[in-house]
Amino acid sequence: MGISAVVSFYAGDIRKVFAQSGEANGGKVHLIWLPMAGDSGCTISMLQASNPDLIGAVEDLQVSADFWQPLMTPDYDLGWVSAGYTTEDRSQVPLMNAAFGNAPVDVLVVEGTPQIGAPPGGAPGDYCTIGERNGRPVNAYELLQKLAAKASYVVAVGQCSAFGGIPAARGNVTHAVPVTEALKTAGVATKNPVINLAGCPAHPDWTLVTLASVLQGFAPDLDELGRPKAFFSHIIHDGCPRRGAYGKGQFAQTFDDPVGCFWKLGCKGPITQSACSVTKWNGGIGFCTQSGPMCWGCMHPNFPDPPTSPFFTQVELVPAYLGLNVDTIAGVAGVGVAVALGAHAVRRAMKKRDETGTSKKTKGGSQ
Ligand code: SF4
Numbered sequence: 001m002g003i004s005a006v007v008s009f010y011a012g013d014i015r016k017v018f019a020q021s022g023e024a025n026g027g028k029v030h031l032i033w034l035p036m037a038g039d040s041g042c043t044i045s046m047l048q049a050s051n052p053d054l055i056g057a058v059e060d061l062q063v064s065a066d067f068w069q070p071l072m073t074p075d076y077d078l079g080w081v082s083a084g085y086t087t088e089d090r091s092q093v094p095l096m097n098a099a100f101g102n103a104p105v106d107v108l109v110v111e112g113t114p115q116i117g118a119p120p121g122g123a124p125g126d127y128c129t130i131g132e133r134n135g136r137p138v139n140a141y142e143l144l145q146k147l148a149a150k151a152s153y154v155v156a157v158g159q160c161s162a163f164g165g166i167p168a169a170r171g172n173v174t175h176a177v178p179v180t181e182a183l184k185t186a187g188v189a190t191k192n193p194v195i196n197l198a199g200c201p202a203h204p205d206w207t208l209v210t211l212a213s214v215l216q217g218f219a220p221d222l223d224e225l226g227r228p229k230a231f232f233s234h235i236i237h238d239g240c241p242r243r244g245a246y247g248k249g250q251f252a253q254t255f256d257d258p259v260g261c262f263w264k265l266g267c268k269g270p271i272t273q274s275a276c277s278v279t280k281w282n283g284g285i286g287f288c289t290q291s292g293p294m295c296w297g298c299m300h301p302n303f304p305d306p307p308t309s310p311f312f313t314q315v316e317l318v319p320a321y322l323g324l325n326v327d328t329i330a331g332v333a334g335v336g337v338a339v340a341l342g343a344h345a346v347r348r349a350m351k352k353r354d355e356t357g358t359s360k361k362t363k364g365g366s367q
Contacts, residue, residue: 029215030104032095032147033068036140037128037167037176038112040070041201042158049204050283057208063215066094066103092131099146100133107214108151113160113167114144114182117175127174144179145188153214154179155195157207162196162226163301170305180226192219196226198274200298205279206231225301231279232299236269239277240289255293262289266312268297 033043046054065071097103115127125141132138148154156179159165167176177185180194195214197207210228213220220228237243245251245261252260263270269277272295276287288295297308307315 029063029106030098031063031065031068031107031109031211032098032105032151033065033109033111034095034140034143034147035069035130036110036112036114036144036161037174038158038160038165040111042111042207043068043070045158045201046204046207048282049208054204054208057212066098066105067092095131095143096133096138098150099138099143105147105151106153107211108147108154109211110144110148110154110156110161110179111158113164113176114141114179115167115174115176116141116182116185117173119174141182141186144182145186148179148183148190148194149188151191152217153192153195153219154183154190155197155207155210155214156180156226157197158202159198159200159298159303162198163303165200166304193222194226195219195222195228198227198232198299198301200303203231203274203276203279203281206275231275232273234273234275234278236272236274236277236289236295240269240295242289262294264314265294266310266314267294268300268308268315269295271307271315272297272300274299 049057094103098105114125116124117127118124119126123139125139128140129137130140130143156162160167160176161179164176164178164181167174168178178196180196183190183194192214195210197203197210199206206228209230210220220230223229223232225232237246240246240261242252242259242261245259246263250260251264252262253265255262255265261267267289269289276295276299277289280287280290296311297303300308302308304311
């Protein structure tokens with residue numbers, strides 16, 4: 001099956017699951033998108049979703065995105081976001097009500113890295129505050145704890161929240177840590193395992209598939225790092241269009257080489273697990289090594305620290321990854337397998353719903 005056929009096949013499944021979620025939940029699934037240390041790049045990435053697009057998906061789902069700060073503008077009311085106010089004032093009311101009041105939270109999406117260190121004279125987490133409550137800045141780490149304990153599912157979207165990313169790179173004076181570590185440090189237990197969607201940014205279609213799954217009440221199969229297996233079982237190197245050049249020892253000397261392998265220029269595709277080379281990006285058009293630059297390893301758990309850096313230094317011991325030979329892994333987690341897993345994750349959620357006659361709502365613990 002060609003990738004374009006896979007993409008359109010995929011789109012129908014996702015849209016159908018979203019539609020069923022909307023029916024099952026009566027349009028009352030409450031989502032909070034909590035920003036922490038980051039650049040909102042994953043929200044921007046979500047705006048590029050194509051299978052279906054973000055607006056279509058949320059309309060199908062009838063989700064109530066009670067707080068999603070970058071999309072809440074004073075002039076542009078998206079309808080499904082509690083917009084209409086500036087982010088400096090009334091828009092924070094739904095967030096505070098969800099964290100400190102009785103407003104429900106079904107799915108908590110975290111974008112950005114929790115900073116759990118204490119600045120001089122401050123409390124843990126005071127490096128990052130969001131809005132005010134009772135005349136005082138609200139500590140984002142405290143918001144995370146309140147919301148994560150309340151939500152049925154916590155989804156760490158993007159490298160920062162899943163693995164720390166750039167804010168947690170070496171140096172790290174604010175003690176930025178992954179969501180899982182922040183919650184563990186605070187002693188907060190979640191109702192379901194935190195789902196980690198690695199990537200700088202996170203892939204929008206993978207995020208929609210994951211949200212479709214949890215909104216049906218079923219978590220996707222996760223690996224030992226909390227990542228959906230459907231999207232993180234594949235080595236980028238295996239599906240790279242320059243793989244043939246790698247095999248022939250045909251290595252690029254410059255980044256404008258149209259066919260040569262970028263390994264000697266520092267490509268991290270051989271040590272990075274993700275389905276980038278399977279589903280690709282921008283509606284299945286391409287991905288990093290196909291478009292020109294190398295893979296930077298932005299979905300590797302250590303990014304941007306070694307072994308993904310120094311960026312322009314070739315990875316040594318290329319054939320070995322986690323003790324396995326790259327070529328062996330290729331035989332196990334081929335392109336077809338990874339695509340089938342992705343579609344299967346959605347289909348299984350639909351099948352379970354059909355069997356039970358109703359979807360397990362994600363709202364269970366939102367009181
Ligand atoms: Fe592609 Fe990089 Fe692997 Fe070369 S090293 S085949 S450019 S992923």
